[in-house]
Amino acid sequence: MGVMIDGVWHDRWYDTAKTGGRFEREASRFRDRLATEPGGEGLPAEPGRYHLYVSLACPWAHRTLIWRRLKRLEGAISVSVVDPRMGGAGWTFGAPAEAGDEAVPFAGATGDALFGNRALHEVYARANPDYSGRVTVPVLWDKLRGTIVNNESAEIVRMFDRAFDHLAPKHGNPGLILCPDELRDEIDAVNADVYDRINNGVYKAGFATTQAAYEAAVVPLFEALDRMEARLADGQGWLVGGRMTEADLRLFTTLVRFDPVYHGHFKCNLRRIADYPMLTALTARLLAVPAIRETVDDAHIRWHYYWSHTTINPTRVVPLGPAEPPRLDPSWPAPALD
Numbered sequence: 001m002g003v004m005i006d007g008v009w010h011d012r013w014y015d016t017a018k019t020g021g022r023f024e025r026e027a028s029r030f031r032d033r034l035a036t037e038p039g040g041e042g043l044p045a046e047p048g049r050y051h052l053y054v055s056l057a058c059p060w061a062h063r064t065l066i067w068r069r070l071k072r073l074e075g076a077i078s079v080s081v082v083d084p085r086m087g088g089a090g091w092t093f094g095a096p097a098e099a100g101d102e103a104v105p106f107a108g109a110t111g112d113a114l115f116g117n118r119a120l121h122e123v124y125a126r127a128n129p130d131y132s133g134r135v136t137v138p139v140l141w142d143k144l145r146g147t148i149v150n151n152e153s154a155e156i157v158r159m160f161d162r163a164f165d166h167l168a169p170k171h172g173n174p175g176l177i178l179c180p181d182e183l184r185d186e187i188d189a190v191n192a193d194v195y196d197r198i199n200n201g202v203y204k205a206g207f208a209t210t211q212a213a214y215e216a217a218v219v220p221l222f223e224a225l226d227r228m229e230a231r232l233a234d235g236q237g238w239l240v241g242g243r244m245t246e247a248d249l250r251l252f253t254t255l256v257r258f259d260p261v262y263h264g265h266f267k268c269n270l271r272r273i274a275d276y277p278m279l280t281a282l283t284a285r286l287l288a289v290p291a292i293r294e295t296v297d298d299a300h301i302r303w304h305y306y307w308s309h310t311t312i313n314p315t316r317v318v319p320l321g322p323a324e325p326p327r328l329d330p331s332w333p334a335p336a337l338d
């Protein structure tokens, strides 16, 4: 875990001393856009031109992998997967030095397919040799210009929702728009609540270094989960518009990590997702879609958090539970995918 200052990597944990023990997430720095229609404003959506750097453990990067599958972009956008164990060099493409005798490649990690770099911070340095800021996944890389287009998952998935659709049926899936115009305001409102109190709320609870900061995160987190549970209980089982949208998928990447990791490691233990029937049904229903299930990697998820955050778990022992995956309620129909 670390940060880049003027293009140089520094191994350092988040500094919560200056914020009263609170974890404050830094805003993403690369914010260019792909045009969401041919000739529109932004970089052209060309197959083969863009590359994703992701971690299978990371809930934010996970969003981009789900969109890549559901929007049928596998042939258009290549991917490199980092090792889930994040040590002093940050995200790396092989086993981190601290893995010692266990320094074997982690199944599912790919290496840096573009440059053969050892660490993700080298990719950021290629994009901007003077870069200062955190080195995070996901990264959308432009092979043509040799730089990062965007490293903010919320923006990347909005681009993927439409940018390649003019290339269908080879690439793109115009039949499945995850943020349709008529639902956008409601999706944005749900996303804002889910982002602050749930997606980022688990991190605020887990990385808090004072009791007050922890409680100020964990109570609103469960209030928001209660709100989402109530929202799903309208007979349709989706958050917005009676159909699967961006809002469900953005909640999903946190739900699927919650009982295995956030409940224990981040002390988000007022309840489990298994205690919420509707949130469990949503998770199971999405996991039943092969294109979504195949983006979920339990080993990367568990190993990343429990191994990497030694301020929270100094032994690096990775727990095995929970034993049961979320149960599918057969009465819920599968989402329409095109």
Ligand SMILES: N[C@@H](CCC(=O)N[C@@H](CS)C(=O)NCC(=O)O)C(=O)O
Pocket: 001, 002, 028, 057, 058, 059, 060, 061, 090, 134, 135, 136, 137, 138, 151, 152, 153, 154
């Ligand atoms: N706002 C960003 C957040 C990305 C992010 O924080 N990713 C985490 C992994 S879950 C990361 O790379 N952290 C490394 C660090 O903060 O040093 C997004 O949604 O894309």
